[in-house]
Structure formats: structure tokens, C-alpha cells
Amino acid sequence: MMIVRHAAHRDLDDIYRLAQRAGESGIGLTSLPQNKEILAERITRTTRTLDGLSERCEASYLFVLEDTSIHKIVGVSAIEVAVGLNEPFYNFRVAKQVHASKALNVYKTLDTLFLSNDHTGCSELCTLFLDPEYRKNQNGKFLSKVRFLFIAAFRSFFEERLIAEMRGFSDQNGQSPFWDSLGYLFFNMDFAAADYLSGVGQKAFIAELMPRFPVYVDLLSSEAREVIAEVHPQTLPAAKVLMSEGLKYQGYVDIFDAGPTLEANTAELRAVKESRLLKVKLTEQVESTDTHFLVANDQYQDYAVLLINNKVDESETLHLTAAQAQALNIAEHDQVRVLALEKMENN
The missing domain is CATH 2.40.40.20 (Barwin-like endoglucanases)
Structure with a gap:
């Protein structure tokens, strides 16, 4: 029998094994780091949240999918109650700027990227990973959609706005054309290192090094422009599940790989309404x-x-x-x- 429940400390070894499997699938799953101490802290945060001991900024729910026939954890998914209240939550807002001159008869609309904290305080769906051997029998949809059902049951614990960051495009070697064209110029580190530091909570470098002025998309490489708001092929099925529940792209992308942020009003989620x-x-x-x-x-x-x-x-x-x-x-x-x-x- 397959069952989803809250994570407990007895699950740590299995969750760590899943983190190792996630690492094998490529860069971009940094919310499930191969670090037992950090994973144990994720479980502790869930326990404290359930016991009513966490402030809203620390509240989190980590779920596990268990194959009860062999007592094995084969998947995880999570909800952060309110992001950006302890540390800034960054993304790029995709916008437009108009440059015009009547004297020269020039009118040009340019796509831009603005560093944003607009999703501060939103609830977030995150940390979805399923053991490849169990990617069948609708287990992936089950593991993802459980979070919506939990939100529907306990609405008062969550914010009015819900987001989910989708993994952006990277090639078979883990290289992100968006990062290579923009982030690397400011951070002087490879994509994997920057993404890992962000995933384990070391985000101060973003505020210190990322440009505060708008970035003109036309100045990026053609390869980088093409992947803005594109979902990684391996993540596309998960994105489709979220969109079927009411989330959609609203013009925000990840600052590292330009993956899209999906969002919705909590009250409009299918699970809440149906x-x-x-x-x-x-x-x-x-x-x-x-x-x-x-x-x-x-x-x-x-x-x-x-x-x-x-x-x-x-x-x-x-x-x-x-x-x-x-x-x-x-x-x-x-x-x-x-x-x-x-x-x-x-x-």
C-alpha cells in the first residue's frame, strides 16, 4: 500500500537516499541537498510546526510517500508556510521598458528583468522528488497533489497566495545558458555552486552581488533568451500537475536558471473548491x-x-x-x- 504522511526522524536515512538519487538526476534540486544535517533540520521544522512551536517564518511541512509493503520512503514533497520572512526571497520580474524619441522617430519596447522580492510572505510548494523506480501508477500526481488537499483542510495555516518555482533549463552537463550569460558575470562561480548555496540557505551573496538595476534581455546571449521561463524537460510533468490544480505563470523567473514561478490564489485552488x-x-x-x-x-x-x-x-x-x-x-x-x-x- 502507498501512503503519504508527515516526515519523521525515523525516515532520515531513506530521505537522504532520495537526496542522493535526486543528485544523480542533475542540478536544480537544491531543496533536497545531500546533507544529513540539513535534512534532519527539515524534519525537525515539520515536527515543531505540527506541535505549534514554530513562528510563521520557520513553519514547514515535509511529506513522505511510503511503500508500506516494505516500509520504505520512496518520495518527498513539502510546503513552506511563508517564504522570505527570515531571509529575502529573490526572483526576477519579467517586465518591459519603452525607449522612445519623437525627434528621431524611434519607439522601442525592450524586455527587462528586475530583481524582485514580490513573493515575500507567500506559501510555497517545494521539494518534490519521487524515486525513479516508483514513477508509475500515478504516484507522482499523488505525491504532488497531497499538498493541495492538506492546504484545503487547514486553510488558516497558509497564506492567500501560493507559489512554486519550476526548475529551469540546463543541459546534460548541468550547464545553464541563462546563468552563463548573466549570473556568472556577477558571481564568478559556476551554476552548481551558486544554486547549492542558495538551496542550503546561504543567500546573502545574492543581495551583495546581484545587479539592482534592470537587466535588458536583448543584451543576453540568444541561448539565454530562449530559456527564460522554460521548464526543464524532466520537470515538465510536475509543472503540468500544478497547472491542472490552478497555478499559472505570471511573469516571474528564477534568478539562477530562469525557470518560471507558478502561482495562484489559495482560494482558487481546485482542491479548495472541489x-x-x-x-x-x-x-x-x-x-x-x-x-x-x-x-x-x-x-x-x-x-x-x-x-x-x-x-x-x-x-x-x-x-x-x-x-x-x-x-x-x-x-x-x-x-x-x-x-x-x-x-x-x-x-
Whole structure:
């Protein structure tokens, strides 16, 4: 059985193994560094948040996908409650400037990049990684969409605006044409080093070295211009999942690789608008349907979610087996929060 729950310290070794696998997939997954101390701190932040001990600027939820048949953590995803309150949160705002002269009969619109802190205080979806061996049976969508269901259940803990930074383009050698054309000129370090420092929280160098004046896109190399707001091919499926839930590109990109920032109003998320509470009925055998459902117990500290295709009857009751109910830590007649995957996503 596959189940998503909060991360715990007993999961550290498995999470570290996932970080190593993420490192094998290339540069750009710096929110999951190959550093046990930092990963342990991520788990501690989750525990403190669940215990009500974290300030909003430190609050975070790290989820794990567990294959209960072998007691193995095979994926992670996370939510930061409010970014940029402890350390500045940077990105580029893609904008335009007009240069005109009536005397010379010249009117030209130029694309520009402005260093921005506009997303300060937003909630953020981050740290999504699934073991390549488990990229099947809709596990990726399950692991990603759990976060939306959690937000729907506990709206008051999150901000009105939600963002997600998508990995930008880099080649098979981990080289970013955007970084090579812009960032390297100011930082004098390679893309991997700068991205790692940012990922582990050492961001002061950004404020110290990044240009505060607008950068004219036309001055960048053609290779750099072409990848602005482009999603890395390996990240495109994850981006499509987020967009299906209501997030979209609004003109902000990462300062390192120019990957797009997706964003949405929390109230407009599909999970917030369409998830519903159903009563549970236990049965020895369940009738399956073509529709898959995320089913959550809505227990804040002991949160658990399954992905099932059990039938919902006409009385708005969800039929579960005893094993499914036990996994969710619920009993007959308890309520669960249910979100159907869009029909076109079932495969």
C-alpha cells in the first residue's frame, strides 16, 4: 500500500537516499541537498510546526510517500508556510521598458528583468522528488497533489497566495545558458555552486552581488533568451500537475536558471473548491471505478492520505476496506476529505 504522511526522524536515512538519487538526476534540486544535517533540520521544522512551536517564518511541512509493503520512503514533497520572512526571497520580474524619441522617430519596447522580492510572505510548494523506480501508477500526481488537499483542510495555516518555482533549463552537463550569460558575470562561480548555496540557505551573496538595476534581455546571449521561463524537460510533468490544480505563470523567473514561478490564489485552488467531506462505510470488498480519489483523514498531526479508486455511493458515502481504514487511522462513520483526480488524468 502507498501512503503519504508527515516526515519523521525515523525516515532520515531513506530521505537522504532520495537526496542522493535526486543528485544523480542533475542540478536544480537544491531543496533536497545531500546533507544529513540539513535534512534532519527539515524534519525537525515539520515536527515543531505540527506541535505549534514554530513562528510563521520557520513553519514547514515535509511529506513522505511510503511503500508500506516494505516500509520504505520512496518520495518527498513539502510546503513552506511563508517564504522570505527570515531571509529575502529573490526572483526576477519579467517586465518591459519603452525607449522612445519623437525627434528621431524611434519607439522601442525592450524586455527587462528586475530583481524582485514580490513573493515575500507567500506559501510555497517545494521539494518534490519521487524515486525513479516508483514513477508509475500515478504516484507522482499523488505525491504532488497531497499538498493541495492538506492546504484545503487547514486553510488558516497558509497564506492567500501560493507559489512554486519550476526548475529551469540546463543541459546534460548541468550547464545553464541563462546563468552563463548573466549570473556568472556577477558571481564568478559556476551554476552548481551558486544554486547549492542558495538551496542550503546561504543567500546573502545574492543581495551583495546581484545587479539592482534592470537587466535588458536583448543584451543576453540568444541561448539565454530562449530559456527564460522554460521548464526543464524532466520537470515538465510536475509543472503540468500544478497547472491542472490552478497555478499559472505570471511573469516571474528564477534568478539562477530562469525557470518560471507558478502561482495562484489559495482560494482558487481546485482542491479548495472541489474537495469534499464524506462519511466512511467499512466493507470486506469494495467496488472499483474509473475515477481515482485522494482520501485524507484530516488529522493535523497524524495526517495520512491514500490514493484509491473505490466507489462513492449515492448517499455520498465512501466504502473502504478495514486495511484502508486502519492505514488512515479512522473508523466507520468517520469523515474523510476526498478529491477526485480529473478524468483526463486517469490512465
